[in-house]
Amino acid sequence: MKPELLYSIADVINTNGDTYRAVVPYAKHDYMVQEGSRLVRSSCYVLRVMLSGKPKNHVRRAVWNIYEGDMDKIIQKMSRRDKAFAERMSSCKPSPRDVEWIVRRATLKSLTLKISNSSYYLYVGSDR
Numbered sequence: 001m002k003p004e005l006l007y008s009i010a011d012v013i014n015t016n017g018d019t020y021r022a023v024v025p026y027a028k029h030d031y032m033v034q035e036g037s038r039l040v041r042s043s044c045y046v047l048r049v050m051l052s053g054k055p056k057n058h059v060r061r062a063v064w065n066i067y068e069g070d071m072d073k074i075i076q077k078m079s080r081r082d083k084a085f086a087e088r089m090s091s092c093k094p095s096p097r098d099v100e101w102i103v104r105r106a107t108l109k110s111l112t113l114k115i116s117n118s119s120y121y122l123y124v125g126s127d128r
Contacts, residue, residue, distance in 0.1 A: 001068050001072040001075065004092045005089060006024050006068060008093065009047060009094060009099050010022035012096055012115070013049065013103075013113060016115040017115040019113075020049050020051060021050055022049050022050075023047075023050070024045060024046070024047055024048070025046060028043040028044055028045055029044065029067070030043045031043070045068045047103075048064070048066075049063070050062060051063070061110075064110070066103060066107060067106075070106045071102055074105045075089055078101070095116070096116040096117075100112075100114070100116050
């Protein structure tokens with residue numbers, strides 16, 4: 001994944017939503033990956049999405065780290081199905097709906113940004 005795409009995803013989150021804000025730290029995030037029977041150190045950039053303002057409940061999460069590798073896998077899968085999506089990702093101009101899908105799938109549906117104008121949110125409501 002290009003760093004420009006990661007920064008443009010953060011910009012889309014920051015401009016279209018007021019509930020969450022996104023930051024891309026300068027340093028790469030280190031983590032361990034299992035390859036066969038051993039652990040190997042790996043590093044990649046992280047998209048850090050934070051709940052802006054005061055959290056309603058201190059038990060719930062307020063910060064999500066979304067790894068570049070996870071988002072890259074999802075972008076590759078979605079690009080195979082949708083050529084227009086692939087062109088937007090290659091030109092680093094994602095739409096709010098694209099960003100919402102990527103973040104939702106990368107966090108295993110634990111984070112829903114609600115930044116796109118979809119009629120789905122009229123039926124679901126704003127509590128989740």
